[in-house]
């Protein structure tokens with residue numbers, strides 16, 4: 433169950449990771465679902481609605497009282513099992529930031545024709561909404577919600593106060609940089625969320641995919657540097673490559689062609705942010721088939 437994942441630190445006693453059987457180019461080894469607590473417990477990100485995974489989660493809970501089912505964000509690899517698990521447990525509350533379009537920035541609400549919407553669990557509705565600062569607690573554990581949009585507008589991260597650990601969902605992953613696909617994804621929000629996560633001064637991140645991160649500050653700085661380098665490369669290439677397909681062909685030379693559609697979504701996210709911050713102009717406006725020029 434925990435192959436390739438480091439054991440919990442002493443302060444994290446009671447933590448169980450259950451890896452969902454949904455490996456793919458976008459999910460790595462699969463989705464990490466977590467059970468937190470000794471006596472009563474919380475479940476974080478029940479994952480995809482795969483019966484074997486649901487059974488594995490129930491086995492990890494082992495009949496203990498479940499205080500809440502927490503969902504980082506409503507993508508199909510994170511949220512669909514929440515309702516099934518709640519039902520199997522006899523009506524435990526599902527807690528999350530909100531419906532799939534909750535938390536969008538003004539820019540993303542304003543721009544039309546962005547496409548996107550990959551992998552959204554469109555029917556997801558939590559029983560109760562959490563905002564930054566809300567806590568869920570049990571015997572010896574406290575989880576505090578932090579709104580961390582960027583990968584998805586309704587993304588929450590959960591800070592485990594006693595362990596100084598953070599469940600970062602897809603905002604910070606353990607194996608790759610995250611997909612940012614407008615209008616759910618927003619690069620400006622993502623950069624602000626990285627700052628917020630770094631400022632929590634955690635000892636460990638538990639991402640939604642990949643192994644845990646033992647130097648959260650360094651990981652946040654690496655991800656920030658990666659995005660800024662990508663942004664600089666896009667900006668510099670614009671005079672010769674004024675469209676998204678041209679930019680992808682030029683910048684993602686080492687990326688397998690199968691991942692170029694995902695790369696194109698990330699490039700669009702960068703271009704929306706460059707337009708939003710006054711460095712690039714889009715004709716007619718930021719969208720997949722627009723032309724872009726430096727200001």
Ligand SMILES: [Zn+2]
Nearest residue numbers: 505507583602
């Ligand atoms: Zn996601």
